[in-house]
Amino acid sequence: MDSTVIILLCCFAFLAGFVDAIVGGGGLIQTPAGLILLPQFPVATVIGSLKIPAFTGTAFAARQYLKKVQVNWKQVSLMGLTAFIAAFAGSELLSQVSNRFMKPIIFVVLIGVALYTYSQKSFGQHTHKVIHPKHQFLYSILISLVIGFYDGFIGPGAGSF
Template sequence: MDSYVLPLLCLAAFAAGFIDAVVGGGGLIQTPMGLILLPSLPVSTVIGTLKVPAFSGTSFAAYQYLKKVTLNWKLLAIMMLLAFPSAFLGSTLLTYVSNDFMKPVLLVVLSLLVVYTFAKKNFGQHIEKNQSTRTQIANAVGISFVIGMYDGFIGPGTGSFLVVAFIVIMGFDFLHASANAKMVNLATNFGSICLFIYKGKIIWAIALPMAACNALGGWLGAKVAINKGNSFIRIFFLIVVIGTLLRFAYDVFWK
């Protein structure tokens, strides 16, 4: 590995940690950089290695949110316990099946999401729904299973999809949605990491320095998001979703 590769990967990890802490989607920076700078490694090894810094950054971001945002721990416990095996299952499925067939579908979904978020100015600006406990739990189970599988099977934009799910389905504002998304994302990342450790796909000499940089970015990003509030997070959300949209458009039409 050339001497410049690891510093560039660490810089990408810092930027990814910052963006992921605000609204998710840090994988849009970290994953392409890893695949470009480590072309001689199997894709599964690159993805497995990058899951470690992703987990690290999310952990530090989650800690910052926990200090400022009130969370429903009973609901989160259910979601995290289900998200872990769902991501593990998704990563297992990835070792047998290509995920390319999902990308055109996601391209359409993301296009509609950008238009809706841009047009609806109050989207995610305040808590709108008062749901019964039973409804909340049912929604939480569905979110955890579907997005947990997605994270293990595809990955990019998982944090953003979690934020959307918490806003649209659970009725949270952007700040509370981001805080809860971090906790669930921890579980999905951990589920994938367990599989990749079992398969021997993680290069720790790369993963650990990147993890430190991603954690620093996550810590800083969470502090900025908490201080700036919902309007700032909404702008970042639009930027990241558009970035995700362009990524899938490239995969579908030009790759």
């Protein structure tokens, strides 16, 4: 691998980390950079490699969130398990799809997610929607399935939903 590519990847990683720390969405910068600068690698390999910094950023954000918010650990545990299973299924599907098919799909989806993320003026502000307790279980499972699958299949921007 050319040293220029490594330097560019590091620059994009720094920029993505900076943006992610301020407003989130660093993966929307780092993923296209990785796919463009590393065309010789399968899409699944590039996206899988970018999960390490994404996990780190999410872990730090979750730590800060947990300091401020009371969490229903039973529900969060169930959602985490559901999202993990769905993400595994998404990543398995990604590994089966050809690069030629996936690259254009990923770029279109990432542009859509970026537009959605940056157009949300109230994104990140506190909102409280009351969901009837009878529906909470079903909603939490469905949301975890969808977001988990998306995160495993494509990844960046999953926190926008």
